[in-house]
Amino acid sequence: xxxxxxxxxxxxxxxxxxxxxxxxxxxxxxxxxxxxxxxxxxxxxxxxxxxxxxxxxxxxxxxxxxxxxxxxxxxxxxxxxxxxxxxxxxxxxxxxxxxxxxxxxxxxxxx
Amino acid sequence: xxxxxxxxxxxxxxxxxxxxxxxxxxxxxxxxxxxxxxxxxxxxxxxxxxxxxxxxxxxxxxxxxxxxxxxxxxxxxxxxxxxxxxxxxxxxxxxxxxxxxxxxxxxxxxxxxxxx
Numbered sequence: 001x002x003x004x005x006x007x008x009x010x011x012x013x014x015x016x017x018x019x020x021x022x023x024x025x026x027x028x029x030x031x032x033x034x035x036x037x038x039x040x041x042x043x044x045x046x047x048x049x050x051x052x053x054x055x056x057x058x059x060x061x062x063x064x065x066x067x068x069x070x071x072x073x074x075x076x077x078x079x080x081x082x083x084x085x086x087x088x089x090x091x092x093x094x095x096x097x098x099x100x101x102x103x104x105x106x107x108x109x110x111x
Numbered sequence: 112x113x114x115x116x117x118x119x120x121x122x123x124x125x126x127x128x129x130x131x132x133x134x135x136x137x138x139x140x141x142x143x144x145x146x147x148x149x150x151x152x153x154x155x156x157x158x159x160x161x162x163x164x165x166x167x168x169x170x171x172x173x174x175x176x177x178x179x180x181x182x183x184x185x186x187x188x189x190x191x192x193x194x195x196x197x198x199x200x201x202x203x204x205x206x207x208x209x210x211x212x213x214x215x216x217x218x219x220x221x222x223x224x225x226x227x
Binding site (some may be wrong): 032034036041042043044045046049050051089093097098099101102103104106 | 115117142151152153154156159161166167201203213214215216217218219220221
């Protein structure tokens with residue numbers, strides 16, 4: 001079945017540091033890939049998405065590229081802020097009404 | 112502000128109580144979902160409604176009973192819950208079925224449920 005593997009957290013960075021959160025997946029066919037973010041006390045929000053190989057999703061300074069050859073969708077940001085502190089979930093959907101989530105990576109940004 | 116509204120935000124109930132969680136969206140989405148999320152874990156799918164009909168039940172115990180009265184509303188009726196059912200319950204909606212043509216899900220902020 002489908003699966004998503006994310007790097008374990010927590011990830012602690014200083015403000016303005018470079019961020020990478022690794023995500024790899026296993027799926028049949030051509031899934032759509034997503035990054036969701038969950039701030040404390042809130043639900044999940046879509047951060048970015050990509051629907052086919054080599055697509056780059058981007059939003060609020062975050063980027064991720066759909067790499068079919070390495071089955072990866074790593075999340076990056078050039079300069080993190082304290083307000084980026086949250087839990088980040090990588091997810092995929094093969095179109096069968098279900099979304100498979102990774103375990104989540106907690107990011108803590110310190111001033 | 113979230114476009115999926117869930118009420119109540121917090122709920123404390125005893126194991127013999129009956130209560131309901133409510134979810135509402137006005138984005139014209141035709142697929143709606145219930146998830147359960149335990150602390151420090153990803154959401155776990157419980158139910159999927161497509162065009163107001165139940166299309167997926169992930170072997171959820173019968174003490175959880177979903178209902179979709181119309182295309183904007185989704186309820187989750189609770190009865191005789193156990194302490195291990197304490198969790199954050201998230202509702203989500205999507206324009207089409209999740210993942211189809213890259214359709215993202217829109218989540219509410221959840222109901223935090225505590226079972227005494």
